[in-house]
Amino acid sequence: MGPTPEGEPRYQPYHHPAAGWGAAKSVTRFLVREGALVDGPRAIMKMNHEDGGFDCPGCAWPDDTKGLHLDICENGIKHVTWEMTRKRVGREFFAAHTVGELSGWTDFALEDQGRLTEPMAYDPDTDHYVPISWRDAFELAGRALRALDHPDQAAFYTSGRLGNEATFLYQLMARELGTNNLPDCSNMCHEASGRALQASLGTGKGTVDLKDWETTDALFIMGVNVASNAPRMLTALTEAYKRGARIVHINPLVEAAARRAIIPHDFRDMATGHSTRTSTLNLQVRVGGDMALLRGMAKAVLERSATDPKALDQEFIDRHTAGFEDYRKLCEATPWEEIERQCGLGRADILEAARVYEDADRSIVSWCLGVSQHEHGVDTVREIVNLLLLRGNLGREGAGPSPVRGHSNVQGNRTCGIDHRPAEEFLDRLARVCGITPPREHGLDTVGTIAAMRRGEVKVFVGMGGNFALAAPDTPLTHEALRSCDLTVQVSTKLNRSHLVHGRQALILPCLGRTEKDHQRGGIQSTSVEDSMSMVHLSVGMKRPASRHLLSEPAIIAGLARAALPDSRTPWEWYVEDYDRVRDTMAQVLDGFEDFNRRVRLPLGFRIRQPARELVFRTPSERAEFSTAPLPDVVPAPGTLALGTMRSHDQWNTTIYSDNDRYRGIRNLRTLVFMNEDDMRERGIAEFDPVDITSTAKDGTTRSLKGFLAVPYDMPRGCAAGYMPEMNALIALCDYSAQSDQPLMKHVRVTIGAAG
Ligand SMILES: Nc1nc2c(c(=O)[nH]1)N[C@H]1C(S)=C(S)[C@@H](COP(=O)(O)OP(=O)(O)OC[C@H]3O[C@@H](n4cnc5c(=O)[nH]c(N)nc54)[C@H](O)[C@@H]3O)O[C@H]1N2
Ligand SMILES: Nc1nc2c(c(=O)[nH]1)N[C@H]1C(S)=C(S)[C@@H](COP(=O)(O)OP(=O)(O)OC[C@H]3O[C@@H](n4cnc5c(=O)[nH]c(N)nc54)[C@H](O)[C@@H]3O)O[C@H]1N2
Numbered sequence: 001m002g003p004t005p006e007g008e009p010r011y012q013p014y015h016h017p018a019a020g021w022g023a024a025k026s027v028t029r030f031l032v033r034e035g036a037l038v039d040g041p042r043a044i045m046k047m048n049h050e051d052g053g054f055d056c057p058g059c060a061w062p063d064d065t066k067g068l069h070l071d072i073c074e075n076g077i078k079h080v081t082w083e084m085t086r087k088r089v090g091r092e093f094f095a096a097h098t099v100g101e102l103s104g105w106t107d108f109a110l111e112d113q114g115r116l117t118e119p120m121a122y123d124p125d126t127d128h129y130v131p132i133s134w135r136d137a138f139e140l141a142g143r144a145l146r147a148l149d150h151p152d153q154a155a156f157y158t159s160g161r162l163g164n165e166a167t168f169l170y171q172l173m174a175r176e177l178g179t180n181n182l183p184d185c186s187n188m189c190h191e192a193s194g195r196a197l198q199a200s201l202g203t204g205k206g207t208v209d210l211k212d213w214e215t216t217d218a219l220f221i222m223g224v225n226v227a228s229n230a231p232r233m234l235t236a237l238t239e240a241y242k243r244g245a246r247i248v249h250i251n252p253l254v255e256a257a258a259r260r261a262i263i264p265h266d267f268r269d270m271a272t273g274h275s276t277r278t279s280t281l282n283l284q285v286r287v288g289g290d291m292a293l294l295r296g297m298a299k300a301v302l303e304r305s306a307t308d309p310k311a312l313d314q315e316f317i318d319r320h321t322a323g324f325e326d327y328r329k330l331c332e333a334t335p336w337e338e339i340e341r342q343c344g345l346g347r348a349d350i351l352e353a354a355r356v357y358e359d360a361d362r363s364i365v366s367w368c369l370g371v372s373q374h375e376h377g378v379d380t381v382r383e384i385v386n387l388l389l390l391r392g393n394l395g396r397e398g399a400g401p402s403p404v405r406g407h408s409n410v411q412g413n414r415t416c417g418i419d420h421r422p423a424e425e426f427l428d429r430l431a432r433v434c435g436i437t438p439p440r441e442h443g444l445d446t447v448g449t450i451a452a453m454r455r456g457e458v459k460v461f462v463g464m465g466g467n468f469a470l471a472a473p474d475t476p477l478t479h480e481a482l483r484s485c486d487l488t489v490q491v492s493t494k495l496n497r498s499h500l501v502h503g504r505q506a507l508i509l510p511c512l513g514r515t516e517k518d519h520q521r522g523g524i525q526s527t528s529v530e531d532s533m534s535m536v537h538l539s540v541g542m543k544r545p546a547s548r549h550l551l552s553e554p555a556i557i558a559g560l561a562r563a564a565l566p567d568s569r570t571p572w573e574w575y576v577e578d579y580d581r582v583r584d585t586m587a588q589v590l591d592g593f594e595d596f597n598r599r600v601r602l603p604l605g606f607r608i609r610q611p612a613r614e615l616v617f618r619t620p621s622e623r624a625e626f627s628t629a630p631l632p633d634v635v636p637a638p639g640t641l642a643l644g645t646m647r648s649h650d651q652w653n654t655t656i657y658s659d660n661d662r663y664r665g666i667r668n669l670r671t672l673v674f675m676n677e678d679d680m681r682e683r684g685i686a687e688f689d690p691v692d693i694t695s696t697a698k699d700g701t702t703r704s705l706k707g708f709l710a711v712p713y714d715m716p717r718g719c720a721a722g723y724m725p726e727m728n729a730l731i732a733l734c735d736y737s738a739q740s741d742q743p744l745m746k747h748v749r750v751t752i753g754a755a756g
């Protein structure tokens with residue numbers, strides 16, 4: 001799915017620090033390829049600045065608050081440059097290529113054509129996309145939406161790039177139409193984290209901010225590939241290490257950030273090649289074994305408290321928590337042997353991690369997809385909270401849970417109303433302020449939408465960004481589902497697979513990117529975003545739009561809404577003239593957004609109040625609640641392996657920049673599977689041997705990928721790993737978590753054998 005490889009596949013384990021000149025070299029090559037050697041650096045200087053500029057769309061890590069650093073990273077630069085490319089996909093391009101022909105292109109080649117420039121509609125007679133005016137495009141979509149028997153026959157997907165103002169208008173349109181069918185990328189990402197934190201603490205978000213990262217004594221980094229996917233966290237890790245904080249990495253793979261890093265903004269380090277350690281302890285847990293490890297650490301803390309009462313913060317437990325006694329008994333009753341077997345680590349390792357935790361006055365646990373994309377993702381995140389509660393690591397500086405979110409505004413999307421299970425209180429306020437009658441039944445999430453499209457129950461699919469056709473599980477089935485729609489609408493910046501896998505009618509609606517000037521009647525507009533640590537700030541584009549035909553996302557939503565809801569009393573155009581007006585309405589509907597327009601213009605924006613941070617818990621007991629879930633059985637059956645799908649260094653979700661994965665030592669190869677050497681030997685497989693991978697779903701059906709190349713890798717036995725989205729075909733639609741409805745993207749049960 002990536003570009004045509006530049007040479008033979010190569011594998012050479014990587015032993016250098018993360019970031020540094022390797023990153024700088026890779027960026028330069030990239031800027032040259034995109035023809036952005038001039039614009040790129042200029043734009044980058046404007047990124048993540050407290051005095052204006054645009055928010056880096058690369059990830060959701062918060063901006064540096066001290067303003068001392070050039071707050072950028074290799075992958076953020078690539079991501080921005082990818083949007084700023086000078087290449088264009090105009091009407092001539094679509095006239096020259098049928099959809100059938102484009103379907104044979106790689107995903108890299110599709111996106112590499114550059115920015116989309118004008119609205120296009122699919123013409124089934126010629127199998128070409130043909131130009132359509134914005135007016136006709138809106139009318140076509142409006143007609144399809146008006147023709148539905150019920151609004152629940154439409155689904156409105158959001159990818160986490162959408163700014164808060166557009167988000168608010170988007171959910172308003174869906175709910176005014178009468179549906180809560182608002183699937184989003186969170187359904188595949190941090191749904192489990194949100195639900196767990198909500199259940200344990202009464203808020204679905206982390207409670208810490210960057211200041212806490214700067215003062216904590218111990219960091220536990222679980223299931224995240226920091227150097228590739230949250231590179232700005234490298235700065236926090238090196239600074240923590242230099243300060244004497246302990247850093248424990250919990251991951252089946254020892255990723256680059258779990259060794260050493262060079263910080264690109266530290267010119268002295270860059271010049272001398274001096275690197276800083278970023279880890280005190282690496283624990284290579286079994287895939288899915290995190291909960292057992294956390295249980296083991298909690299058990300160790302409780303055992304120590306028998307002789308050392310200071311091991312527990314009993315006062316905190318008594319005052320602020322519920323369910324401690326049950327949890328204590330559960331830990332006691334969970335045998336060490338079971339804990340060791342399930343996490344795949346020896347007792348000494350578990351005790352060492354527990355000792356780091358016990359010795360720290362303040363601890364932060366941070367996690368990403370390695371924790372959330374599992375059957376028991378919710379239970380594991382709740383176990384993280386259990387562990388934190390034992391020592392009162394909540395509601396004080398330097399301590400607390402800190403999920404690393406993915407897309408740059410995925411957290412803001414949820415805050416501003418993208419939720420297929422909206423709270424009653426939110427709907428009440430929306431009804432009162434916006435004068436609509438929102439539906440009360442819960443809507444469809446990502447998995448539910450695919451199943452409903454396939455059954456013919458959802459007939460219109462609108463994708464507000466993203467690349468649903470590739471990001472979703474069960475690729476062939478998802479494609480079948482999209483193809484069975486009456487209409488698919490994709491609001492996008494670049495050509496991608498979701499434009500080629502379409503309904504009977506299809507629209508491509510090109511929008512402004514975050515780097516571009518958004519000119520409306522009321523002048524240049526800015527939009528707000530919320531980072532992983534609940535900071536809301538403005539982002540304003542400064543580049544000339546890629547084409548004069550592009551509309552902003554709010555304008556596209558308003559156009560769709562006007563056409564679908566001819567009798568609407570919502571002032572759609574009036575909102576689009578000046579986004580301050582949208583923000584004024586949001587201030588009345590959203591909790592924590594009072595005085596939105598003023599506060600969002602403060603130098604660093606504002607932080608949404610986190611009740612749990614102030615030890616206010618909106619749970620049934622009004623306390624932080626311990627959970628008492630049994631440990632899941634994650635040990636693979638004999639002959640099978642637990643396979644996790646993940647990103648390479650040179651990709652952004654479904655966007656593949658190259659076939660290299662520098663920090664894992666891979667060149668020119670994406671169709672690979674990383675395996676433990678002993679597991680390979682046992683199967684008679686040698687390095688680069690072609691293998692067939694077969695998954696078995698909960699319903700007993702099987703799916704296969706053939707001819708992937710095996711790569712021996714330092715990882716626990718019984719585990720395997722490979723890249724998304726190539727491996728999404730292995731993940732059955734029915735394989736989602738009963739706790740979060742998230743597809744099991746980090747735990748596919750597979751057998752692997754020499755290619756037949
Ligand atoms: N450059 C770049 N940045 C990105 C993205 C991108 O594609 N490219 N994507 C963005 C998005 S949307 C998201 S959600 C985040 C994703 O950020 P990550 O969560 O880092 O994403 P993955 O590549 O899926 O990597 C998952 C990590 O979890 C580990 N892992 C797998 N199974 C387990 C397990 O059972 N337990 C533990 N402890 N670890 C496990 C893997 O070895 C890997 O290190 O990054 C965001 N940032
Ligand atoms: N197997 C497996 N599958 C996974 C995952 C996994 O770990 N394993 N991770 C899951 C996760 S965490 C996520 S978040 C999803 C990601 O799923 P999505 O968010 O759906 O996918 P992306 O690849 O981020 O979307 C890329 C497209 O977004 C469009 N785009 C870029 N910028 C803009 C913009 O400013 N506006 C608009 N309207 N469009 C824009 C471009 O056209 C580009 O082609 O994938 C999920 N899928």
Ligand SMILES: [Mo]
Pocket residue numbers: 185188189190405406407
């Ligand atoms: Mo994500």
